[in-house]
Amino acid sequence: MELSIGADLFPILAGTLAAVTCGVLGNFLVLRRLSLMGDAISHSVLPGLVIAFIVTSTRDPVAMFIGAAAAGVATVVLVELVKKLGRVEPGAAMGVVFSVLFALGVLLIRQVEHLGQVDLDADCVLHGQLETLVWYGAPDTLSGLLDWGTFGAVPRQVTMLVVVCIAASVFVAVLFKELRIAAFDSELATTQGYHAGVLHYVLMVFVAVATVASFEAVGSIMVIAMLVCPAAAARLMTDRLGVQVWISVLLAIACGVGGYIAASAVPGWFGKDSVNAAGSMALVAGVLLVVVVFASPRHGVVHRWARRRSLARGMAADDLLAALYRRKEVGEASVGVGQVAAMLIGHSFGKALRGAVRGGHVSNDDGWLSLTDTGECAAARVIRRHRLWEDYLVGEAGFAPDHVHDPAEYLEHIPVEPSGGAETDPHGRSIPG
Amino acid sequence: MSASKVKKGSGGGGGLGARPEHSSDSPLSIHAVTVAYHRKPVLWDVDYDAPSNQLIAIVGPNGAGKSTLIKACLGLVPRASGEVEFWGGSYRQARSRIGYVPQRESVDWDFPVSALDVVCMGRYRKIGWCKPVTRSHKEAGLECLDRVGMRAYAHRQISMLSGGQQQRVFLARALAQEADLYFMDEPFAGVDAATERAIVEVLRELKGQGKTVIAVHHDLQTVAEYFDRVILLNMRVVAAGAVEDVFTRENLHKTYGGRLTLLSEAAEAIARAGGR
Numbered sequence: 001m002e003l004s005i006g007a008d009l010f011p012i013l014a015g016t017l018a019a020v021t022c023g024v025l026g027n028f029l030v031l032r033r034l035s036l037m038g039d040a041i042s043h044s045v046l047p048g049l050v051i052a053f054i055v056t057s058t059r060d061p062v063a064m065f066i067g068a069a070a071a072g073v074a075t076v077v078l079v080e081l082v083k084k085l086g087r088v089e090p091g092a093a094m095g096v097v098f099s100v101l102f103a104l105g106v107l108l109i110r111q112v113e114h115l116g117q118v119d120l121d122a123d124c125v126l127h128g129q130l131e132t133l134v135w136y137g138a139p140d141t142l143s144g145l146l147d148w149g150t151f152g153a154v155p156r157q158v159t160m161l162v163v164v165c166i167a168a169s170v171f172v173a174v175l176f177k178e179l180r181i182a183a184f185d186s187e188l189a190t191t192q193g194y195h196a197g198v199l200h201y202v203l204m205v206f207v208a209v210a211t212v213a214s215f216e217a218v219g220s221i222m223v224i225a226m227l228v229c230p231a232a233a234a235r236l237m238t239d240r241l242g243v244q245v246w247i248s249v250l251l252a253i254a255c256g257v258g259g260y261i262a263a264s265a266v267p268g269w270f271g272k273d274s275v276n277a278a279g280s281m282a283l284v285a286g287v288l289l290v291v292v293v294f295a296s297p298r299h300g301v302v303h304r305w306a307r308r309r310s311l312a313r314g315m316a317a318d319d320l321l322a323a324l325y326r327r328k329e330v331g332e333a334s335v336g337v338g339q340v341a342a343m344l345i346g347h348s349f350g351k352a353l354r355g356a357v358r359g360g361h362v363s364n365d366d367g368w369l370s371l372t373d374t375g376e377c378a379a380a381r382v383i384r385r386h387r388l389w390e391d392y393l394v395g396e397a398g399f400a401p402d403h404v405h406d407p408a409e410y411l412e413h414i415p416v417e418p419s420g421g422a423e424t425d426p427h428g429r430s431i432p433g
Numbered sequence: 434m435s436a437s438k439v440k441k442g443s444g445g446g447g448g449l450g451a452r453p454e455h456s457s458d459s460p461l462s463i464h465a466v467t468v469a470y471h472r473k474p475v476l477w478d479v480d481y482d483a484p485s486n487q488l489i490a491i492v493g494p495n496g497a498g499k500s501t502l503i504k505a506c507l508g509l510v511p512r513a514s515g516e517v518e519f520w521g522g523s524y525r526q527a528r529s530r531i532g533y534v535p536q537r538e539s540v541d542w543d544f545p546v547s548a549l550d551v552v553c554m555g556r557y558r559k560i561g562w563c564k565p566v567t568r569s570h571k572e573a574g575l576e577c578l579d580r581v582g583m584r585a586y587a588h589r590q591i592s593m594l595s596g597g598q599q600q601r602v603f604l605a606r607a608l609a610q611e612a613d614l615y616f617m618d619e620p621f622a623g624v625d626a627a628t629e630r631a632i633v634e635v636l637r638e639l640k641g642q643g644k645t646v647i648a649v650h651h652d653l654q655t656v657a658e659y660f661d662r663v664i665l666l667n668m669r670v671v672a673a674g675a676v677e678d679v680f681t682r683e684n685l686h687k688t689y690g691g692r693l694t695l696l697s698e699a700a701e702a703i704a705r706a707g708g709r
Contacts, residue, residue, distance in 0.1 A: 031545070033541075175563065177560070177565065178557075178563075180550075181557055183544070184554070185535065185539070187504075187509050187533070188554060188555075189557075190509060191509070192558040193528055193558060238545065239547075240546070240590075241544075241546060241550075244545055
């Protein structure tokens with residue numbers, strides 16, 4: 001597939017700018033567990049837009065912005081009121097407010113249509129009009145963009161998104177510390193003179209403005225996806241808020257560019273026409289989130305699974321060595337595989353044994369297992385921890401001597417020794433040095 | 434009842450009882466504060482003057498309004514009536530001299546910040562709007578972590594700390610505020626023995642530096658050991674003063690009502706306090 005400047009530059013730019021704007025602001029919604037607020041605001045700006053349109057009879061961007069910002073603030077106020085007076089949970093309050101306001105917006109649009117002033121369309125509110133941002137008479141080469149005439153050709157939606165994207169980025173960069181404390185501990189923020197309530201409203205106004213700016217180009221579905229997905233995915237990839245914001249920006253750019261390319265390229269593989277680019281960007285955001293849920297470094301499903309598995313393997317290996325060591329103590333230098341397997345029921349014995357043989361800890365002589373020299377050292381360490389813990393549990397924690405074996409079985413796998421340098425365990429067996 | 438009326442009436446005793454004249458030495462003066470949630474009063478006509486350089490416990494049963502009293506002082510919940518003065522002035526003037534340790538459960542410990550980030554939040558007032566946290570503030574934060582024995586955990590994400598360690602981070606944050614008057618909401622709730630010792634040490638250190646601490650405290654057994662003064666609160670101030678004068682069986686009975694288990698606990702506590 002080939003991208004041309006005329007057909008593709010502005011849609012990609014608009015989608016990416018909208019994604020970045022929403023992605024940056026979304027971090028603070030996700031952290032305050034207010035993701036639904038983005039959903040709420042992006043729906044309830046509709047009546048704000050329509051009322052602004054009815055009052056001014058134009059689609060003047062300034063009027064639209066004021067209408068949308070007012071609607072955003074009204075949403076936040078109404079949600080707080082419903083929560084307080086109706087004593088319902090925040091999610092329910094947001095759900096009630098935005099569905100009612102959206103319905104009001106739809107009704108108002110019908111009225112406007114009645115008056116024959118149809119200039120607002122409920123459909124484009126949902127999925128936007130990225131495809132209409134075609135640049136006729138665009139230069140064929142990238143060097144052709146370096147010309148003053150280029151600026152004149154930039155569509156209004158893109159200019160607006162550039163302005164709002166810069167404003168949102170500056171807002172987050174300059175007030176990063178304030179937004180962080182207000183999101184983490186609103187009471188401390190307020191007592192220090194950073195009024196958390198005011199910051200909350202300012203943030204919501206930004207969300208409303210970002211929504212309106214993105215709206216016309218990409219529609220509300222992508223706005224909602226971008227307010228949640230990049231931030232949620234970034235949260236899983238790091239434990240520092242500053243890093244999280246940067247990752248969310250990169251993910252948002254990936255959604256914007258990747259989504260657009262996917263929208264035109266993927267259907268082509270199946271011989272179909274390209275699909276709605278805004279929808280595809282939202283879809284890419286969802287896919288990215290799923291990938292991160294599985295693959296992220298510390299919180300990811302795959303990592304946690306691998307960690308549990310390696311822990312289980314390590315424990316099985318420790319137990320295998322310890323079992324052979326105990327046998328050796330009573331004079332059996334080599335033990336049959338079947339016997340050892342019977343002692344280690346519930347472990348993945350086969351894997352543990354193969355690992356121990358490969359690691360040179362255990363030699364397998366035709367079904368008879370014995371510890372090598374290095375294996376004996378490793379086994380002695382496990383046994384030492386086990387018996388020191390038994391001694392500690394009896395001496396310090398007040399356990400009965402016949403009740404300490406099972407807890408020590410767990411504790412021996414932790415690479416920490418309890419204090420106290422006993423020479424024998426409570427059962428009289430010597431503790432290897 | 435207006436606040437000014439209360440002030441005038443304070444010399445005459447009456448239903449409010451005789452109170453000392455408010456002076457600017459007192460770090461905290463509460464005049465006739467009433468707080469109501471949903472029209473139900475939580476605090477009713479509370480008067481209190483905190484003496485300077487003391488460790489003061491607020492004690493009372495669940496729902497007595499202990500946390501609410503602190504939040505009303507800090508302007509975090511609206512007061513239905515009454516006023517609060519700090520060193521004879523308004524809260525706004527005194528803001529940078531007041532530290533606050535909220536309940537540990539009041540924040541989201543999964544938040545993506547390190548222990549040091551949290552401690553540095555205590556210095557945001559000093560840093561000011563729109564300015565980043567500089568190296569010198571981070572150094573100060575590290576020192577505060579050191580004072581509660583948590584320096585080694587400075588760069589851990591806060592969800593990886595135990596409950597007691599989280600409480601110590603909160604305490605370090607309060608130290609970073611470098612305030613003269615501290616409000617602490619249940620600093621001892623659900624902490625391990627080591628953390629309890631660390632907190633007590635910090636409280637004594639603060640007292641040694643001439644600071645005043647007002648803490649909500651749940652454990653009647655340790656009131657006499659850890660604190661100099663006590664406010665017995667149950668919607669109203671039942672009694673307030675030096676622990677040895679006020680922390681009596683009779684006052685505790687009035688504060689806690691007829692709750693037997695608590696009373697026997699209290700009796701034991703008094704016996705221990707008397708035995709010191």
